[in-house]
Amino acid sequence: MVVDSGVADADRVFHALADATRRDILTRVIRSGMSVSELARLYPMSFAAVQKHVVVLERAALVSKTRRGREQIVRGEVEALRRVARLLDGYERLWRHRAAAIEEILKEEQ
Amino acid sequence: MVVDSGVADADRVFHALADATRRDILTRVIRSGMSVSELARLYPMSFAAVQKHVVVLERAALVSKTRRGREQIVRGEVEALRRVARLLDGYERLWRHRAAAIEEILKEEQ
DNA sequence: CTAACGTACAACCACATGGTTGTAGATTCC
DNA sequence: GGAATCTACAACCATGTGGTTGTACGTTAG
Secondary structure, three states: OOOOOHHHHHHHHHHHHOOHHHHHHHHHHHHOOEEHHHHHOOOOOOHHHHHHHHHHHHHOOOEEEEEEOOEEEEEEOHHHHHHHHHHHHHHHHHHHHHHHHHHHHHHHHO | OOOOOHHHHHHHHHHHHOOHHHHHHHHHHHHOOEEHHHHHOOOOOOHHHHHHHHHHHHHOOOEEEEEEOOEEEEEEOHHHHHHHHHHHHHHHHHHHHHHHHHHHHHHHHO
């Protein structure tokens, strides 16, 4: 297992998700693959802007691209998504731990 | 239920999580509340920088502050965290849907 | 072959972000 | 009361981000 720079990974993933356009692209390409220009037609911005959003998602490993003729098909990668979900689960577990401790204290006080 | 500006909420939450220092602060204050200056002593940066990180987490509703004398105690708020986890679950559900569709297609082809 | 299409990338711009220092207001300690 | 502590916030700076346009290159269609 790669231990190195898991921090930067999380940085990239959360940053990639911190933009409504990118989240929308992600939901679409998870449903089914789409070419970059198909995606670009969906948003009120230039092709270049959408292409850059796709690059950000790609760097975060949230999507992958595969060539099909002159098109580049973008697909959602669920692995990174799962890693983030697990991370958030970790946060929540910590919280539950705290909640349990509080309950313990309240019990003792009664 | 508030329907308005759930998008901006997600923006704020993901952006808040897209920084290693802020994620570290979050894990600590979820375990147990800490004052801002206690937090500030933990990181190799100025008090003001840490205070600004706390503000970012607060705007994302990931932490809340309560006064205790001259200190401000920062605590982790789990509600927003859960909302994000649910959002990511939503993404994963979409993916599973796609996986099921692919299986269906493969079955038909055989 | 040539034209149109799909993609990638550089250069540029306005604005946000993450850091700094400095100042000022509450609150507590002695 | 006066000093120390904790917090908040403004001003500033370097860098990053999200958008633009323009250009170049490979692939497909006619």
